Amino acid sequence: MTFSPELEARFDKLLKSYPAGRQRAAMVPMLIYAQDEVGCISDELIDEVAKRVGVTPLAVNEVLSYYSMLHRKPWGKYHVQICTNISCLLCDGDKLWEQAKEKLGIGHREVTADGQISLEEVECIGACSWAPAIQVNYDFHHFVTPAQLDQLLDGLRKKQ
Amino acid sequence: MLYNEPSPLETRVLSRRFGMPNSASIDTYLATDGYKAFMKASGMKPEAIIEEVKVSNLRGRGGAGFPTGMKWSFVPRTSPKPKYIVVNADESEPGTCKDRLLMEYDPHQLIEGVLIAGLAVDAHAGWIYIRGEYRYLIDIMEKAIAEAYQKGWLGKNIQGTGFDFDLYAHSGAGAYECGEESALLESLEGKRGIPRIRPPFPAVVGAFQCPTVLNNVETFCAVPPIIRDGGKAFADLGVPKAGGTKLTCLTGHVNKPGVYELTLGFPVMKMINEVGGGIRNGKKLKAFIPGGSSCPILTAAECEGATMDYDSMAARKSMLGSGGVVIMDEDTCMVKAALRIMRFYAHESCGWCIPCREGTTWLRKILTRFHEGNGTRSDIDLIGDLSKNMLGRTFCPLGDAAALPTISIVEKFREEFEDHLNGRPCPFEHANHMVTV
Numbered sequence: 001m002t003f004s005p006e007l008e009a010r011f012d013k014l015l016k017s018y019p020a021g022r023q024r025a026a027m028v029p030m031l032i033y034a035q036d037e038v039g040c041i042s043d044e045l046i047d048e049v050a051k052r053v054g055v056t057p058l059a060v061n062e063v064l065s066y067y068s069m070l071h072r073k074p075w076g077k078y079h080v081q082i083c084t085n086i087s088c089l090l091c092d093g094d095k096l097w098e099q100a101k102e103k104l105g106i107g108h109r110e111v112t113a114d115g116q117i118s119l120e121e122v123e124c125i126g127a128c129s130w131a132p133a134i135q136v137n138y139d140f141h142h143f144v145t146p147a148q149l150d151q152l153l154d155g156l157r158k159k160q
Numbered sequence: 161m162l163y164n165e166p167s168p169l170e171t172r173v174l175s176r177r178f179g180m181p182n183s184a185s186i187d188t189y190l191a192t193d194g195y196k197a198f199m200k201a202s203g204m205k206p207e208a209i210i211e212e213v214k215v216s217n218l219r220g221r222g223g224a225g226f227p228t229g230m231k232w233s234f235v236p237r238t239s240p241k242p243k244y245i246v247v248n249a250d251e252s253e254p255g256t257c258k259d260r261l262l263m264e265y266d267p268h269q270l271i272e273g274v275l276i277a278g279l280a281v282d283a284h285a286g287w288i289y290i291r292g293e294y295r296y297l298i299d300i301m302e303k304a305i306a307e308a309y310q311k312g313w314l315g316k317n318i319q320g321t322g323f324d325f326d327l328y329a330h331s332g333a334g335a336y337e338c339g340e341e342s343a344l345l346e347s348l349e350g351k352r353g354i355p356r357i358r359p360p361f362p363a364v365v366g367a368f369q370c371p372t373v374l375n376n377v378e379t380f381c382a383v384p385p386i387i388r389d390g391g392k393a394f395a396d397l398g399v400p401k402a403g404g405t406k407l408t409c410l411t412g413h414v415n416k417p418g419v420y421e422l423t424l425g426f427p428v429m430k431m432i433n434e435v436g437g438g439i440r441n442g443k444k445l446k447a448f449i450p451g452g453s454s455c456p457i458l459t460a461a462e463c464e465g466a467t468m469d470y471d472s473m474a475a476r477k478s479m480l481g482s483g484g485v486v487i488m489d490e491d492t493c494m495v496k497a498a499l500r501i502m503r504f505y506a507h508e509s510c511g512w513c514i515p516c517r518e519g520t521t522w523l524r525k526i527l528t529r530f531h532e533g534n535g536t537r538s539d540i541d542l543i544g545d546l547s548k549n550m551l552g553r554t555f556c557p558l559g560d561a562a563a564l565p566t567i568s569i570v571e572k573f574r575e576e577f578e579d580h581l582n583g584r585p586c587p588f589e590h591a592n593h594m595v596t597v
């Protein structure tokens with residue numbers, strides 16, 4: 001499998017970041033960075049990472065199924081993650097979640113037909129004092145109002 | 161730009177650089193006493209460093225509150241194995257968002273704290289385990305680490321002291337359980353984040369089977385001020401058995417939510433009313449979680465006279481926890497709060513211990529049907545009984561973390577459960593919102 005030079009450089013650095021013989025430790029960071037470039041964890045990617053860290057593909061499969069950010073199917077171009085955990089709930093994060101589902105016509109961990117937006121109700125994302133909070137890919141949005149969510153989703157529908 | 165206006169009631173020790181221009185850069189850090197504590201520590205005997213941390217009365221800021229100096233003293237310095245430092249930056253306790261700021265605004269303070277821990281236990285390598293959702297912080301930490309290497313504050317023979325140290329940022333990939341120390345170590349090693357049986361504790365057998373100091377971000381960040389200004393100065397800021405300050409995240413129904421650095425022993429009502437600007441919309445306080453959703457809940461009456469420290473919270477059968485304060489007003493449905501908290505733990509249970517895996521799942525189901533109006537009278541006691549059955553029966557504290565708030569909500573707000581049976585409307589508008597996770 002071929003990756004961008006930046007990702008290859010990151011892989012090299014990761015493989016040197018752990019004690020000798022412990023390269024398996026690089027597996028999860030490699031998977032998450034590769035997923036960002038490839039779009040999801042494909043069978044081919046599992047084989048590649050297994051080879052590079054020196055374990056079987058089965059061992060990679062076993063590990064990746066544990067982590068909620070690693071996914072086998074592609075998300076939308078913009079993955080909208082709405083927190084409804086306790087601090088966000090108290091600030092109406094659950095209403096934002098309902099609003100987004102209704103507006104996009106998709107549910108939890110689903111993708112719009114054009115592949116543009118996917119939606120996920122997430123557990124605490126560490127933005128509790130600035131609730132309700134949303135993450136789009138890795139970007140945080142704080143103190144989100146219903147009007148702002150509307151605008152945000154409209155923008156993402158058209159965004160390149 | 162800061163996320164929230166600072167409060168004049170804060171005591172800014174760890175957060176003193178927040179809001180300074182380019183606060184994350186090494187130049188700003190060096191211009192504001194940065195790395196002075198490391199230089200001082202490099203001239204001290206390791207035992208003296210640990211003694212200074214003991215004098216400071218610093219206790220672990222991740223939630224457990226274990227005395228940091230004592231934890232460090234458990235590392236066998238003379239072991240022939242390499243020793244390691246691991247930073248727990250997997251901040252995911254609901255209500256908690258403070259480590260984010262410590263890394264965003266002052267990453268070098270964290271690096272310096274790690275270096276001093278390295279001197280204390282003879283460690284020469286370390287990892288900062290950062291939750292995957294905090295990608296921008298991984299970038300910030302990697303940039304700071306690169307700067308530190310470039311300017312000779314990491315790597316070989318740091319500033320001519322003869323001390324070598326290598327530091328790496330490690331990305332998690334979404335798992336609350338990996339904030340638990342032994343699960344974090346499993347995850348760091350490239351495995352599923354499942355807790356280890358203890359003993360042995362990480363101080364003796366930690367990362368890669370080697371002796372390891374593992375602390376929360378905030379704990380390490382407290383170390384440079386302690387060494388620089390002396391352990392006593394830090395201890396004097398707090399209360400007798402808990403020194404210094406705590407970054408406290410005010411969340412929920414307050415007028416001024418935000419992260420504030422307050423001295424240990426700060427009065428709870430003063431914190432809510434003066435730092436937090438009181439309850440939103442002129443409502444009354446109903447319930448209070450002192451430090452993340454794992455802590456037993458307090459009623460408004462129990463908050464009177466309470467202070468933000470370990471002993472005051474223990475006296476009220478709760479915990480100081482992680483600093484994630486959750487404030488609920490009089491309109492909050494406590495059944496819904498209990499359900500949302502349980503949904504979280506059911507989602508995050510790693511499945512290793514049966515009481516936790518099954519207990520959280522069944523509690524989520526019972527609380528869901530209860531909140532939807534399909535509960536029975538016997539469910540109320542069943543919720544309490546199932547929770548109590550998880551207590552102390554799991555390898556890691558996640559089972560307790562799910563049980564404790566639930567038990568306290570059922571005990572203290574039983575009448576709200578009765579109300580749901582009697583068809584009284586749930587005070588929340590969207591009462592039926594529930595997702596099957």
